[in-house]
Amino acid sequence: MNDLGTAAATALDLVLAADPVLARIVALSLRVSLTALLVAACIGLPIGALLAVARFPGRGAVLTLLNALMGLPPVVVGLLVYLLLSRSGPLGPWGLLFTPTAMVIAQAVLITPILAALSRQVLEALWEEYGEQLRSLGAGPLRAVPTLLWDGRFALLTVLLAGFGRAAAEVGAVMIVGGNIEGFTRVMTTAIALETSAGNLPLALALGMVLMAVVVLVNALAQLLKARGA
Template sequence: MTASRQDIRPLTSAFAIRRFRPTLEAPVNDIGTAAATAIDLVVTADPALARIVLLSLRVSLTALLIAALVGLPLGALLAVARFPGRGLVLSVLNALMGLPPVVAGLLIYLLLSRSGPLGPLGLLFTPTAMIIAQAVLIAPILAALSREVLEGLWEEYAEQLRSFGAGRLRAVPTLLWDGRFALLTVLLAGFGRASAEVGAVMIVGGNIDGFTRVMTTAIALETSAGNLPLALALGMVLMAIVLLLNAAAQATRQVAQRAGA
Protein backbone atom coordinates (compact mmCIF):
# COMPACT_ATOMS: atom_id res chain seq x y z
CA MET A 1 0.00 0.00 0.00
CA THR A 2 1.66 3.18 -1.15
CA ALA A 3 -0.93 5.75 -0.05
CA SER A 4 0.03 7.82 2.96
CA ARG A 5 -2.05 8.06 6.10
CA GLN A 6 -3.07 11.58 5.07
CA ASP A 7 -4.81 10.10 2.03
CA ILE A 8 -7.18 8.27 4.39
CA ARG A 9 -8.73 11.54 5.58
CA PRO A 10 -11.12 12.07 2.64
CA LEU A 11 -12.45 8.57 3.24
CA THR A 12 -13.26 9.25 6.89
CA SER A 13 -16.84 10.23 6.16
CA ALA A 14 -17.28 7.05 4.13
CA PHE A 15 -16.05 4.95 7.05
CA ALA A 16 -18.20 6.95 9.45
CA ILE A 17 -21.44 5.96 7.79
CA ARG A 18 -20.75 2.27 8.42
CA ARG A 19 -22.74 2.11 11.62
CA PHE A 20 -23.35 -0.78 13.92
CA ARG A 21 -26.82 -2.27 13.42
CA PRO A 22 -28.71 -3.25 16.57
CA THR A 23 -29.13 -6.96 17.10
CA LEU A 24 -32.81 -6.42 17.92
CA GLU A 25 -35.16 -5.23 15.21
CA ALA A 26 -36.66 -2.24 17.02
CA PRO A 27 -36.87 1.49 16.36
CA VAL A 28 -33.85 3.29 17.78
CA ASN A 29 -36.07 6.10 19.06
CA ASP A 30 -37.55 3.69 21.64
CA ILE A 31 -35.33 4.50 24.60
CA GLY A 32 -36.41 1.46 26.60
CA THR A 33 -35.68 -0.93 23.75
CA ALA A 34 -32.40 0.84 22.98
CA ALA A 35 -31.32 0.54 26.63
CA ALA A 36 -32.21 -3.15 26.68
CA THR A 37 -30.24 -3.71 23.48
CA ALA A 38 -27.31 -1.74 24.92
CA ILE A 39 -27.23 -3.92 28.03
CA ASP A 40 -27.30 -7.01 25.84
CA LEU A 41 -24.33 -5.69 23.85
CA VAL A 42 -22.34 -5.15 27.03
CA VAL A 43 -23.24 -8.48 28.62
CA THR A 44 -22.49 -10.47 25.46
CA ALA A 45 -19.29 -8.51 24.77
CA ASP A 46 -20.32 -7.59 21.24
CA PRO A 47 -17.23 -7.64 18.94
CA ALA A 48 -17.82 -4.12 17.61
CA LEU A 49 -18.20 -2.79 21.13
CA ALA A 50 -15.17 -4.70 22.43
CA ARG A 51 -12.99 -3.47 19.58
CA ILE A 52 -13.79 0.16 20.34
CA VAL A 53 -13.30 -0.27 24.11
CA LEU A 54 -9.98 -2.09 23.75
CA LEU A 55 -8.62 0.55 21.37
CA SER A 56 -9.71 3.29 23.77
CA LEU A 57 -7.92 1.63 26.68
CA ARG A 58 -4.78 1.03 24.63
CA VAL A 59 -4.60 4.63 23.46
CA SER A 60 -5.33 6.18 26.86
CA LEU A 61 -3.02 3.89 28.86
CA THR A 62 -0.15 4.42 26.44
CA ALA A 63 -0.68 8.18 26.53
CA LEU A 64 -0.76 8.05 30.33
CA LEU A 65 2.56 6.18 30.44
CA ILE A 66 4.25 8.69 28.13
CA ALA A 67 2.80 11.67 30.00
CA ALA A 68 3.85 10.18 33.35
CA LEU A 69 7.45 9.73 32.19
CA VAL A 70 7.52 13.45 31.39
CA GLY A 71 5.10 15.00 33.85
CA LEU A 72 6.04 13.32 37.14
CA PRO A 73 9.80 14.06 36.99
CA LEU A 74 9.03 17.60 35.82
CA GLY A 75 6.64 18.10 38.72
CA ALA A 76 9.23 16.77 41.16
CA LEU A 77 11.92 19.09 39.79
CA LEU A 78 9.63 22.10 40.07
CA ALA A 79 8.77 21.06 43.63
CA VAL A 80 12.39 21.18 44.82
CA ALA A 81 14.00 23.70 42.46
CA ARG A 82 14.24 27.41 43.15
CA PHE A 83 15.34 29.58 40.26
CA PRO A 84 14.56 32.99 38.71
CA GLY A 85 11.39 32.80 36.67
CA ARG A 86 10.01 29.79 38.53
CA GLY A 87 6.74 31.63 39.12
CA LEU A 88 6.37 32.24 35.40
CA VAL A 89 7.03 28.58 34.64
CA LEU A 90 4.38 27.54 37.15
CA SER A 91 1.92 30.00 35.67
CA VAL A 92 2.49 28.61 32.17
CA LEU A 93 2.15 25.07 33.48
CA ASN A 94 -1.12 25.88 35.20
CA ALA A 95 -2.37 27.57 32.04
CA LEU A 96 -1.54 24.47 30.00
CA MET A 97 -3.77 22.45 32.31
CA GLY A 98 -6.69 24.27 30.72
CA LEU A 99 -5.43 23.98 27.15
CA PRO A 100 -8.51 23.57 24.92
CA PRO A 101 -8.41 20.07 23.41
CA VAL A 102 -9.36 21.31 19.94
CA VAL A 103 -6.44 23.73 19.99
CA ALA A 104 -4.05 20.95 21.02
CA GLY A 105 -5.53 18.76 18.30
CA LEU A 106 -5.10 21.49 15.70
CA LEU A 107 -1.44 22.07 16.63
CA ILE A 108 -0.66 18.36 16.48
CA TYR A 109 -2.55 18.11 13.19
CA LEU A 110 -0.33 20.85 11.72
CA LEU A 111 2.80 19.04 12.95
CA LEU A 112 1.75 15.68 11.54
CA SER A 113 0.09 16.84 8.32
CA ARG A 114 1.74 16.20 4.98
CA SER A 115 3.19 19.72 4.87
CA GLY A 116 4.17 19.70 8.56
CA PRO A 117 7.64 18.97 9.98
CA LEU A 118 6.60 15.43 11.01
CA GLY A 119 4.51 14.74 7.92
CA PRO A 120 6.95 12.23 6.37
CA LEU A 121 6.36 9.91 9.35
CA GLY A 122 2.79 9.31 8.19
CA LEU A 123 1.32 9.41 11.70
CA LEU A 124 -1.78 11.47 11.00
CA PHE A 125 -5.08 9.57 11.32
CA THR A 126 -3.46 6.71 13.24
CA PRO A 127 -3.72 5.57 16.88
CA THR A 128 -0.21 6.95 17.39
CA ALA A 129 -1.42 10.46 16.61
CA MET A 130 -4.23 10.02 19.12
CA ILE A 131 -1.74 8.88 21.76
CA ILE A 132 0.39 11.97 21.12
CA ALA A 133 -2.66 14.23 21.44
CA GLN A 134 -3.75 12.71 24.73
CA ALA A 135 -0.20 12.73 26.13
CA VAL A 136 0.19 16.43 25.28
CA LEU A 137 -3.09 17.22 27.05
CA ILE A 138 -2.47 15.29 30.28
CA ALA A 139 1.29 15.81 30.76
CA PRO A 140 0.81 19.38 32.14
CA ILE A 141 -1.94 18.09 34.43
CA LEU A 142 0.32 15.39 35.84
CA ALA A 143 3.21 17.83 36.24
CA ALA A 144 1.14 20.48 38.02
CA LEU A 145 -0.65 18.06 40.36
CA SER A 146 2.50 16.13 41.21
CA ARG A 147 4.34 19.39 41.89
CA GLU A 148 1.73 20.34 44.49
CA VAL A 149 1.95 16.93 46.14
CA LEU A 150 5.74 16.68 46.18
CA GLU A 151 6.33 20.28 47.22
CA GLY A 152 4.62 19.54 50.52
CA LEU A 153 6.78 16.46 51.01
CA TRP A 154 9.92 18.46 50.23
CA GLU A 155 9.03 21.06 52.83
CA GLU A 156 8.46 18.29 55.36
CA TYR A 157 11.60 16.24 54.68
CA ALA A 158 14.05 18.82 53.30
CA GLU A 159 16.16 19.12 56.45
CA GLN A 160 16.28 15.37 56.95
CA LEU A 161 17.33 14.75 53.37
CA ARG A 162 20.01 17.42 53.56
CA SER A 163 21.38 15.81 56.70
CA PHE A 164 21.93 12.66 54.67
CA GLY A 165 23.78 14.66 52.04
CA ALA A 166 20.98 14.60 49.49
CA GLY A 167 20.70 17.78 47.47
CA ARG A 168 17.63 18.95 45.64
CA LEU A 169 18.20 16.86 42.52
CA ARG A 170 19.16 13.74 44.44
CA ALA A 171 16.00 14.13 46.52
CA VAL A 172 13.73 13.77 43.49
CA PRO A 173 13.70 9.93 43.38
CA THR A 174 13.12 9.80 47.14
CA LEU A 175 10.18 12.18 46.89
CA LEU A 176 8.67 10.26 43.99
CA TRP A 177 8.86 7.02 45.95
CA ASP A 178 7.62 8.49 49.22
CA GLY A 179 4.68 10.14 47.46
CA ARG A 180 3.79 7.10 45.36
CA PHE A 181 0.30 6.67 46.83
CA ALA A 182 -0.65 10.29 46.27
CA LEU A 183 0.92 10.19 42.80
CA LEU A 184 -1.18 7.15 41.95
CA THR A 185 -4.24 9.32 42.53
CA VAL A 186 -2.71 11.89 40.18
CA LEU A 187 -2.22 9.20 37.54
CA LEU A 188 -5.83 8.08 37.89
CA ALA A 189 -6.94 11.67 37.35
CA GLY A 190 -4.79 11.85 34.23
CA PHE A 191 -6.21 8.62 32.86
CA GLY A 192 -9.74 9.85 33.46
CA ARG A 193 -8.96 13.02 31.54
CA ALA A 194 -7.42 11.08 28.66
CA SER A 195 -10.23 8.53 28.36
CA ALA A 196 -12.85 11.33 28.23
CA GLU A 197 -11.14 13.25 25.42
CA VAL A 198 -13.11 13.86 22.21
CA GLY A 199 -12.02 16.92 20.23
CA ALA A 200 -8.29 16.40 19.90
CA VAL A 201 -8.44 12.69 19.10
CA MET A 202 -11.15 13.26 16.50
CA ILE A 203 -9.03 15.90 14.75
CA VAL A 204 -5.83 13.85 14.59
CA GLY A 205 -7.43 10.38 14.45
CA GLY A 206 -10.24 10.95 11.99
CA ASN A 207 -12.67 8.61 13.82
CA ILE A 208 -12.11 5.86 11.23
CA ASP A 209 -14.24 2.79 11.83
CA GLY A 210 -12.17 -0.18 12.98
CA PHE A 211 -8.94 1.84 13.05
CA THR A 212 -9.10 5.04 15.12
CA ARG A 213 -12.60 5.02 16.56
CA VAL A 214 -12.60 5.20 20.38
CA MET A 215 -15.42 5.33 22.90
CA THR A 216 -15.92 9.09 23.07
CA THR A 217 -15.82 9.70 19.34
CA ALA A 218 -18.02 6.66 18.69
CA ILE A 219 -20.62 7.91 21.19
CA ALA A 220 -20.73 11.29 19.44
CA LEU A 221 -21.02 9.68 15.99
CA GLU A 222 -23.57 7.01 16.86
CA THR A 223 -25.79 9.45 18.76
CA SER A 224 -25.89 11.84 15.80
CA ALA A 225 -26.56 8.89 13.49
CA GLY A 226 -29.47 7.70 15.62
CA ASN A 227 -27.81 4.41 16.61
CA LEU A 228 -28.72 4.67 20.30
CA PRO A 229 -28.02 1.07 21.38
CA LEU A 230 -24.31 1.21 20.59
CA ALA A 231 -24.02 4.77 21.92
CA LEU A 232 -25.71 3.76 25.18
CA ALA A 233 -23.57 0.62 25.48
CA LEU A 234 -20.38 2.64 25.06
CA GLY A 235 -21.69 5.21 27.54
CA MET A 236 -22.32 2.45 30.09
CA VAL A 237 -18.79 1.11 29.69
CA LEU A 238 -17.30 4.60 29.94
CA MET A 239 -19.31 5.36 33.09
CA ALA A 240 -18.20 2.04 34.58
CA ILE A 241 -14.58 2.99 33.94
CA VAL A 242 -15.13 6.39 35.60
CA LEU A 243 -16.72 4.76 38.64
CA LEU A 244 -13.87 2.27 38.90
CA LEU A 245 -11.36 5.13 38.71
CA ASN A 246 -13.12 7.00 41.50
CA ALA A 247 -13.24 3.87 43.64
CA ALA A 248 -9.56 3.22 42.98
CA ALA A 249 -8.68 6.81 43.86
CA GLN A 250 -10.64 6.59 47.11
CA ALA A 251 -9.00 3.29 48.02
CA THR A 252 -5.58 4.75 47.23
CA ARG A 253 -6.20 7.71 49.53
CA GLN A 254 -7.23 5.39 52.34
CA VAL A 255 -4.12 3.28 51.88
CA ALA A 256 -1.97 6.42 51.88
CA GLN A 257 -3.61 7.66 55.07
CA ARG A 258 -3.05 4.32 56.81
CA ALA A 259 0.54 4.22 55.58
CA GLY A 260 1.17 7.71 56.92
CA ALA A 261 -0.44 6.96 60.27
Protein backbone atom coordinates in the same frame (compact mmCIF):
# COMPACT_ATOMS: atom_id res chain seq x y z
CA MET B 1 -39.85 7.10 26.99
CA ASN B 2 -40.56 3.67 25.48
CA ASP B 3 -37.96 4.25 22.76
CA LEU B 4 -35.42 5.33 25.36
CA GLY B 5 -36.18 2.31 27.52
CA THR B 6 -35.82 0.00 24.54
CA ALA B 7 -32.52 1.62 23.59
CA ALA B 8 -31.21 1.27 27.16
CA ALA B 9 -32.23 -2.39 27.27
CA THR B 10 -30.55 -3.06 23.94
CA ALA B 11 -27.44 -1.23 25.13
CA LEU B 12 -27.29 -3.40 28.24
CA ASP B 13 -27.62 -6.51 26.06
CA LEU B 14 -24.70 -5.31 23.92
CA VAL B 15 -22.55 -4.85 27.02
CA LEU B 16 -23.45 -8.20 28.59
CA ALA B 17 -22.98 -10.04 25.28
CA ALA B 18 -19.57 -8.37 24.73
CA ASP B 19 -20.57 -7.23 21.26
CA PRO B 20 -17.49 -7.47 18.97
CA VAL B 21 -17.84 -3.91 17.66
CA LEU B 22 -18.26 -2.58 21.19
CA ALA B 23 -15.33 -4.64 22.49
CA ARG B 24 -13.03 -3.44 19.71
CA ILE B 25 -13.82 0.21 20.40
CA VAL B 26 -13.35 -0.21 24.16
CA ALA B 27 -10.06 -2.07 23.73
CA LEU B 28 -8.63 0.64 21.48
CA SER B 29 -9.81 3.37 23.84
CA LEU B 30 -8.09 1.77 26.83
CA ARG B 31 -4.91 1.10 24.87
CA VAL B 32 -4.67 4.68 23.62
CA SER B 33 -5.52 6.35 26.94
CA LEU B 34 -3.29 4.12 29.08
CA THR B 35 -0.36 4.53 26.69
CA ALA B 36 -0.84 8.30 26.70
CA LEU B 37 -0.99 8.25 30.51
CA LEU B 38 2.28 6.29 30.68
CA VAL B 39 4.03 8.71 28.32
CA ALA B 40 2.66 11.76 30.13
CA ALA B 41 3.59 10.33 33.54
CA CYS B 42 7.19 9.72 32.46
CA ILE B 43 7.41 13.40 31.46
CA GLY B 44 5.02 15.21 33.78
CA LEU B 45 5.79 13.62 37.15
CA PRO B 46 9.56 14.33 37.08
CA ILE B 47 8.84 17.90 35.95
CA GLY B 48 6.38 18.32 38.81
CA ALA B 49 8.86 16.88 41.31
CA LEU B 50 11.67 19.11 40.05
CA LEU B 51 9.48 22.21 40.31
CA ALA B 52 8.51 21.16 43.83
CA VAL B 53 12.11 21.17 45.09
CA ALA B 54 13.92 23.65 42.84
CA ARG B 55 14.07 27.36 43.51
CA PHE B 56 15.25 29.54 40.64
CA PRO B 57 14.57 32.97 39.11
CA GLY B 58 11.38 32.90 37.07
CA ARG B 59 9.93 29.90 38.90
CA GLY B 60 6.69 31.80 39.53
CA ALA B 61 6.32 32.49 35.81
CA VAL B 62 6.93 28.82 35.00
CA LEU B 63 4.27 27.74 37.52
CA THR B 64 1.83 30.28 36.10
CA LEU B 65 2.45 28.97 32.58
CA LEU B 66 2.09 25.38 33.75
CA ASN B 67 -1.24 26.12 35.44
CA ALA B 68 -2.41 27.89 32.30
CA LEU B 69 -1.48 24.87 30.17
CA MET B 70 -3.79 22.74 32.33
CA GLY B 71 -6.68 24.47 30.59
CA LEU B 72 -5.43 23.92 27.05
CA PRO B 73 -8.42 23.66 24.67
CA PRO B 74 -8.40 20.11 23.28
CA VAL B 75 -9.15 21.27 19.73
CA VAL B 76 -6.08 23.55 19.84
CA VAL B 77 -3.94 20.61 20.96
CA GLY B 78 -5.44 18.53 18.17
CA LEU B 79 -4.71 21.25 15.63
CA LEU B 80 -1.08 21.63 16.76
CA VAL B 81 -0.46 17.88 16.67
CA TYR B 82 -2.19 17.71 13.28
CA LEU B 83 0.16 20.39 11.91
CA LEU B 84 3.18 18.52 13.29
CA LEU B 85 2.11 15.18 11.81
CA SER B 86 0.61 16.40 8.54
CA ARG B 87 2.40 15.67 5.28
CA SER B 88 3.91 19.16 5.19
CA GLY B 89 4.76 19.13 8.92
CA PRO B 90 8.14 18.30 10.48
CA LEU B 91 6.98 14.79 11.45
CA GLY B 92 4.99 14.20 8.26
CA PRO B 93 7.42 11.63 6.77
CA TRP B 94 6.67 9.32 9.70
CA GLY B 95 3.11 8.82 8.48
CA LEU B 96 1.56 8.99 11.95
CA LEU B 97 -1.49 11.11 11.14
CA PHE B 98 -4.84 9.29 11.44
CA THR B 99 -3.30 6.45 13.45
CA PRO B 100 -3.66 5.40 17.10
CA THR B 101 -0.13 6.73 17.68
CA ALA B 102 -1.28 10.24 16.72
CA MET B 103 -4.12 9.93 19.23
CA VAL B 104 -1.65 8.88 21.94
CA ILE B 105 0.51 11.92 21.18
CA ALA B 106 -2.49 14.28 21.34
CA GLN B 107 -3.72 12.87 24.65
CA ALA B 108 -0.20 12.87 26.13
CA VAL B 109 0.32 16.53 25.18
CA LEU B 110 -3.05 17.36 26.72
CA ILE B 111 -2.53 15.67 30.10
CA THR B 112 1.21 16.19 30.69
CA PRO B 113 0.69 19.72 32.10
CA ILE B 114 -2.09 18.38 34.33
CA LEU B 115 0.15 15.68 35.79
CA ALA B 116 3.05 18.09 36.22
CA ALA B 117 1.00 20.79 37.96
CA LEU B 118 -0.91 18.43 40.27
CA SER B 119 2.15 16.35 41.18
CA ARG B 120 4.06 19.55 41.96
CA GLN B 121 1.43 20.46 44.56
CA VAL B 122 1.54 16.99 46.13
CA LEU B 123 5.32 16.71 46.19
CA GLU B 124 5.95 20.26 47.36
CA ALA B 125 4.15 19.39 50.60
CA LEU B 126 6.40 16.34 51.00
CA TRP B 127 9.49 18.46 50.32
CA GLU B 128 8.49 20.91 53.03
CA GLU B 129 8.12 17.99 55.43
CA TYR B 130 11.24 16.00 54.54
CA GLY B 131 13.40 18.55 52.72
CA GLU B 132 15.59 19.39 55.71
CA GLN B 133 16.23 15.73 56.41
CA LEU B 134 17.10 15.01 52.78
CA ARG B 135 19.44 17.99 52.59
CA SER B 136 21.19 16.84 55.78
CA LEU B 137 21.86 13.53 54.03
CA GLY B 138 23.44 15.38 51.13
CA ALA B 139 20.54 15.04 48.70
CA GLY B 140 20.22 18.09 46.45
CA PRO B 141 17.11 18.89 44.41
CA LEU B 142 17.96 16.51 41.55
CA ARG B 143 18.79 13.62 43.86
CA ALA B 144 15.66 14.28 45.91
CA VAL B 145 13.31 13.92 42.92
CA PRO B 146 13.33 10.07 42.77
CA THR B 147 12.95 9.90 46.56
CA LEU B 148 9.94 12.20 46.55
CA LEU B 149 8.32 10.35 43.65
CA TRP B 150 8.70 7.05 45.46
CA ASP B 151 7.59 8.38 48.84
CA GLY B 152 4.55 10.08 47.32
CA ARG B 153 3.62 7.23 44.99
CA PHE B 154 0.28 6.53 46.64
CA ALA B 155 -0.72 10.18 46.75
CA LEU B 156 0.24 10.45 43.08
CA LEU B 157 -2.32 7.79 42.20
CA THR B 158 -5.00 10.47 42.45
CA VAL B 159 -2.99 12.62 40.05
CA LEU B 160 -2.70 9.74 37.59
CA LEU B 161 -6.41 9.09 37.94
CA ALA B 162 -7.15 12.70 37.00
CA GLY B 163 -4.91 12.36 33.97
CA PHE B 164 -6.51 9.11 32.86
CA GLY B 165 -9.99 10.54 33.25
CA ARG B 166 -9.04 13.58 31.17
CA ALA B 167 -7.51 11.40 28.46
CA ALA B 168 -10.35 8.87 28.34
CA ALA B 169 -12.98 11.62 28.07
CA GLU B 170 -11.23 13.49 25.24
CA VAL B 171 -13.13 13.96 21.96
CA GLY B 172 -11.93 16.97 19.98
CA ALA B 173 -8.19 16.36 19.81
CA VAL B 174 -8.40 12.65 19.03
CA MET B 175 -11.02 13.21 16.36
CA ILE B 176 -8.81 15.77 14.60
CA VAL B 177 -5.64 13.64 14.58
CA GLY B 178 -7.29 10.20 14.50
CA GLY B 179 -10.03 10.79 11.96
CA ASN B 180 -12.54 8.51 13.74
CA ILE B 181 -11.90 5.70 11.24
CA GLU B 182 -14.09 2.68 11.92
CA GLY B 183 -12.13 -0.32 13.12
CA PHE B 184 -8.87 1.65 13.26
CA THR B 185 -9.04 4.93 15.21
CA ARG B 186 -12.59 4.98 16.57
CA VAL B 187 -12.55 5.22 20.38
CA MET B 188 -15.39 5.40 22.89
CA THR B 189 -15.81 9.17 23.01
CA THR B 190 -15.71 9.73 19.25
CA ALA B 191 -17.95 6.72 18.69
CA ILE B 192 -20.50 8.06 21.20
CA ALA B 193 -20.57 11.40 19.37
CA LEU B 194 -20.92 9.73 15.98
CA GLU B 195 -23.53 7.14 16.94
CA THR B 196 -25.63 9.71 18.80
CA SER B 197 -25.70 12.01 15.78
CA ALA B 198 -26.54 9.03 13.57
CA GLY B 199 -29.42 8.02 15.85
CA ASN B 200 -27.84 4.72 16.94
CA LEU B 201 -28.68 5.20 20.61
CA PRO B 202 -28.17 1.59 21.77
CA LEU B 203 -24.49 1.53 20.80
CA ALA B 204 -23.95 5.07 22.11
CA LEU B 205 -25.55 4.17 25.44
CA ALA B 206 -23.58 0.93 25.64
CA LEU B 207 -20.33 2.80 25.13
CA GLY B 208 -21.38 5.37 27.72
CA MET B 209 -22.09 2.59 30.23
CA VAL B 210 -18.67 1.05 29.65
CA LEU B 211 -16.92 4.42 29.89
CA MET B 212 -18.59 5.17 33.22
CA ALA B 213 -17.77 1.67 34.47
CA VAL B 214 -14.10 2.12 33.55
CA VAL B 215 -13.90 5.45 35.40
CA VAL B 216 -15.56 4.00 38.51
CA LEU B 217 -13.33 0.91 38.43
CA VAL B 218 -10.13 2.92 38.07
CA ASN B 219 -11.21 5.22 40.90
CA ALA B 220 -12.01 2.26 43.17
CA LEU B 221 -8.64 0.66 42.38
CA ALA B 222 -6.80 3.90 43.15
CA GLN B 223 -8.59 4.25 46.48
CA LEU B 224 -7.78 0.64 47.34
CA LEU B 225 -4.09 1.09 46.57
CA LYS B 226 -3.97 4.32 48.56
CA ALA B 227 -5.60 2.60 51.54
CA ARG B 228 -3.12 -0.29 51.37
CA GLY B 229 -0.24 2.16 51.07
CA ALA B 230 -1.43 4.13 54.07
